[in-house]
Amino acid sequence: MALDPSRVVSRLRELRSLTGDEKGEQRVAWTETWAKGRDWLAASLTDLPLDVERDQAGNDWYTLRGTSERAVLIGGHMDSVPNGGWLDGCLNVLAGAEVLRRIAEEGTPSVTVRLVDWADEEGARFGRSLFGSSAAAGSMVDQDDLRKLVDRDGVTLPDAVGAYGVDLDRAVDAHSQLEHAAAYLELHIEQGPVLESLDLPLGVVLGTFGVERWRITWTGQAAHAGSTPMDRRRDALAGAAKLALAIRDVAREAGDGAVCTSGGVVCRPGIVTSVVETAEQLLDQRHLDPGKLASMLSRAQELSRGFAEEEQVDVDWEKIWSIEPILFDETLIGYADDAIREVAGTSHRLPSGPLHDAAEVSRAGVPTVMLFVQSLRGLSHTKLEDTKPEHLELSVAALDRLATKTIDWVATR
Amino acid sequence: MALDPSRVVSRLRELRSLTGDEKGEQRVAWTETWAKGRDWLAASLTDLPLDVERDQAGNDWYTLRGTSERAVLIGGHMDSVPNGGWLDGCLNVLAGAEVLRRIAEEGTPSVTVRLVDWADEEGARFGRSLFGSSAAAGSMVDQDDLRKLVDRDGVTLPDAVGAYGVDLDRAVDAHSQLEHAAAYLELHIEQGPVLESLDLPLGVVLGTFGVERWRITWTGQAAHAGSTPMDRRRDALAGAAKLALAIRDVAREAGDGAVCTSGGVVCRPGIVTSVVETAEQLLDQRHLDPGKLASMLSRAQELSRGFAEEEQVDVDWEKIWSIEPILFDETLIGYADDAIREVAGTSHRLPSGPLHDAAEVSRAGVPTVMLFVQSLRGLSHTKLEDTKPEHLELSVAALDRLATKTIDWVATR
Numbered sequence: 001m002a003l004d005p006s007r008v009v010s011r012l013r014e015l016r017s018l019t020g021d022e023k024g025e026q027r028v029a030w031t032e033t034w035a036k037g038r039d040w041l042a043a044s045l046t047d048l049p050l051d052v053e054r055d056q057a058g059n060d061w062y063t064l065r066g067t068s069e070r071a072v073l074i075g076g077h078m079d080s081v082p083n084g085g086w087l088d089g090c091l092n093v094l095a096g097a098e099v100l101r102r103i104a105e106e107g108t109p110s111v112t113v114r115l116v117d118w119a120d121e122e123g124a125r126f127g128r129s130l131f132g133s134s135a136a137a138g139s140m141v142d143q144d145d146l147r148k149l150v151d152r153d154g155v156t157l158p159d160a161v162g163a164y165g166v167d168l169d170r171a172v173d174a175h176s177q178l179e180h181a182a183a184y185l186e187l188h189i190e191q192g193p194v195l196e197s198l199d200l201p202l203g204v205v206l207g208t209f210g211v212e213r214w215r216i217t218w219t220g221q222a223a224h225a226g227s228t229p230m231d232r233r234r235d236a237l238a239g240a241a242k243l244a245l246a247i248r249d250v251a252r253e254a255g256d257g258a259v260c261t262s263g264g265v266v267c268r269p270g271i272v273t274s275v276v277e278t279a280e281q282l283l284d285q286r287h288l289d290p291g292k293l294a295s296m297l298s299r300a301q302e303l304s305r306g307f308a309e310e311e312q313v314d315v316d317w318e319k320i321w322s323i324e325p326i327l328f329d330e331t332l333i334g335y336a337d338d339a340i341r342e343v344a345g346t347s348h349r350l351p352s353g354p355l356h357d358a359a360e361v362s363r364a365g366v367p368t369v370m371l372f373v374q375s376l377r378g379l380s381h382t383k384l385e386d387t388k389p390e391h392l393e394l395s396v397a398a399l400d401r402l403a404t405k406t407i408d409w410v411a412t413r
Numbered sequence: 414m415a416l417d418p419s420r421v422v423s424r425l426r427e428l429r430s431l432t433g434d435e436k437g438e439q440r441v442a443w444t445e446t447w448a449k450g451r452d453w454l455a456a457s458l459t460d461l462p463l464d465v466e467r468d469q470a471g472n473d474w475y476t477l478r479g480t481s482e483r484a485v486l487i488g489g490h491m492d493s494v495p496n497g498g499w500l501d502g503c504l505n506v507l508a509g510a511e512v513l514r515r516i517a518e519e520g521t522p523s524v525t526v527r528l529v530d531w532a533d534e535e536g537a538r539f540g541r542s543l544f545g546s547s548a549a550a551g552s553m554v555d556q557d558d559l560r561k562l563v564d565r566d567g568v569t570l571p572d573a574v575g576a577y578g579v580d581l582d583r584a585v586d587a588h589s590q591l592e593h594a595a596a597y598l599e600l601h602i603e604q605g606p607v608l609e610s611l612d613l614p615l616g617v618v619l620g621t622f623g624v625e626r627w628r629i630t631w632t633g634q635a636a637h638a639g640s641t642p643m644d645r646r647r648d649a650l651a652g653a654a655k656l657a658l659a660i661r662d663v664a665r666e667a668g669d670g671a672v673c674t675s676g677g678v679v680c681r682p683g684i685v686t687s688v689v690e691t692a693e694q695l696l697d698q699r700h701l702d703p704g705k706l707a708s709m710l711s712r713a714q715e716l717s718r719g720f721a722e723e724e725q726v727d728v729d730w731e732k733i734w735s736i737e738p739i740l741f742d743e744t745l746i747g748y749a750d751d752a753i754r755e756v757a758g759t760s761h762r763l764p765s766g767p768l769h770d771a772a773e774v775s776r777a778g779v780p781t782v783m784l785f786v787q788s789l790r791g792l793s794h795t796k797l798e799d800t801k802p803e804h805l806e807l808s809v810a811a812l813d814r815l816a817t818k819t820i821d822w823v824a825t826r
Contacts, residue, residue, distance in 0.1 A: 192641055193645050213685055226622055226766025226767045227605030227607075227765070227793075228605055230665060230671075230673075232610070238657065238658060240654075245658075259639065260643075263682075263688070264681075264682075264689060270695075271695070272676045272697050276675070282685040284639075284686060352639070352640070353639025378637075380637065
């Protein structure tokens with residue numbers, strides 16, 4: 001009748017053999033392999049006194065009713081990217097299931113405890129991540145865009161989700177699931193190298209970075225590489241090159257773990273015998289502080305205008321997407337620090353670069369916190385993704401202690 | 414019985430209406446439109462006492478026999494790129510035809526004078542330029558590669574040239590055409606902005622740049638744009654960006670009109686959410702001096718190794734192609750200077766960035782020189798290519814004077 005963290009590691013390996021292949025995990029949302037993984041999860045919980053429900057957005061809820069309707073949620077996602085790692089998303093669910101089992105076996109809890117397996121966190125098939133959690137959070141406001149999404153085989157998103165019982169027009173009705181939610185907890189692998197570099201197994205997540213994502217188009221003049229003197233050129237690549245280098249200082253100057261990335265430059269005509277006429281550059285900037293994120297963007301734009309003038313080219317900025325920083329709950333952050341110290345001695349606070357379902361729940365007003373467990377070499381979204389078994393076990397133990405503290409907190413509010 | 418430069422301008426306009434469309438000239442080699450242009454040229458010369466011959470490489474020769482077999486050649490090419498300009502290649506041929514007419518009408522010249530219309534200078538259809546002139550020069554040594562070339566419709570080069578009477582296996586027999594060649598003259602539009610910037614109509618070409626053409630692969634590590642701290646990144650794009658900027662100083666330091674171009678960078682995975690793992694960069698370096706060209710290359714390689722170390726990425730250089738600088742004949746350069754001064758007052762000497770058929774003939778050991786006429790805005794390989802009519806007429810007059818001086822020189826050697 002006690003928590004068994006090692007069982008979670010065994011179950012993760014069992015899931016890998018069931019839904020992975022030589023290239024990695026294949027539980028892409030809205031596919032048979034994903035459904036197989038979810039069925040396997042459901043089958044493992046039938047011996048517990050749970051209410052089981054799939055909501056209008058395809059999220060699976062496992063509810064252990066407590067003395068109070070007020071609920072502590074523990075969440076994760078069974079879906080993976082194609083050729084994914086064995087921990088991203090499902091560690092959270094399986095650790096949550098183990099914690100739920102421990103609580104259930106102790107009798108009726110003071111508050112309701114619910115495990116949620118969010119639908120389509122990765123967005124791997126249709127390019128739209130956080131499907132289920134955004135529907136539940138009430139932030140899915142882009143149904144008209146979602147209706148048009150098509151996978152590489154020509155299947156529309158409405159048809160794909162329909163095959164799993166989801167009516168896109170009614171997905172936002174999943175919002176009712178958060179009615180009594182009083183706290184949300186999520187464990188996840190870090191997917192970055194910070195904890196490994198500090199030689200720490202676990203960390204508390206302060207929140208998720210705000211993101212500014214832009215497409216920058218530099219326009220110069222195509223010209224013969226042999227006959228155009230250097231001082232007569234208007235080289236679009238020169239502008240992109242200067243900005244790709246300068247954004248690194250923009251990030252460093254902003255501090256607090258800020259990141260700026262130029263993920264690529266597409267050059268046209270892109271041939272060896274011509275000066276580059278247009279260079280289309282991708283930029284991603286992230287910060288936990290909204291003001292500093294805005295400053296990073298305006299600084300990059302200001303620099304780009306200077307580079308355009310120096311190189312006698314034009315520069316144009318087009319927004320791809322953005323999201324504000326989402327800060328997690330101060331009280332829960334404190335409990336998470338305590339839980340980590342109890343199992344691992346030392347805690348560390350860090351922001352999350354990637355988004356997570358927890359960000360959607362937090363946006364909906366539910367007090368939220370996340371735990372990160374170390375990722376070896378910071379790798380994720382690849383079969384090379386890995387975490388030491390002893391760290392996985394520590395993470396389950398920390399989530400369990402955090403759940404207890406959170407239940408007590410919610411019960412007394 | 415005098416030279417009529419204005420007739421050349423009229424003939425150029427006539428050719429444009431015959432073989433161009435709203436997008437530009439369409440005389441791509443080994444096509445019906447190209448053949449139509451060549452037939453039109455041949456028809457215009459039937460009244461002169463010429464021997465007409467198509468050689469084994471598809472080059473058309475118009476020979477005015479002189480007292481001596483020793484021959485002065487005047488060359489150009491009727492083929493164009495798709496959507497090409499109205500002057501590139503055919504100005505040379507039509508100006509040469511006018512000069513040949515003037516000489517023929519004066520009676521038998523002291524030496525033989527031959528007009529050559531080279532086959533497939535541009536290489537627009539199969540990506541292999543200087544087809545006819547390299548065959549004649551004896552530098553076509555890549556028949557095995559040529560045999561495999563296929564156009565975008567799946568037609569092989571041997572089939573395409575076969576339709577115009579050329580047997581690829583026998584193309585190099587065209588070398589016999591150069592047996593009595595004592596000098597080679599070619600007029601061409603500059604295809605660059607130098608003469609326009611000097612406000613000069615004409616210039617003498619010193620030779621063609623040597624070219625070093627390389628593919629540089631930078632290899633770092635793909636990493637999540639959100640979760641990878643700036644100081645933990647191995648960003649392949651950073652190496653490419655530094656080199657793209659640094660090669661400009663390499664060119665300026667080498668001087669003498671040296672050029673270095675990074676024609677493009679291909680980034681992988683090339684997505685907004687990942688640090689760039691590999692960046693494949695194109696580099697083209699050109700100089701008229703072989704030693705300085707070699708220095709530019711080794712300097713760029715040395716810089717790249719430094720950048721790789723700074724960015725903790727790998728760098729690998731792979732040669733695409735190179736050609737040594739080809740210097741034109743000192744005596745003929747002097748005559749060309751004189752000819753230009755006589756018709757335009759001021760001459761100017763400049764290297765050629767682009768390659769030309771003249772480079773192949775010069776490599777074969779035939780004393781060679783070229784004249785450049787100003788290109789408006791330096792544009793070429795586009796329908797926007799243009800030169801003032803008065804400059805075109807001056808160029809025909811200069812070629813005529815150069816031909817006379819060259820004939821006299823060859824006759825007395």
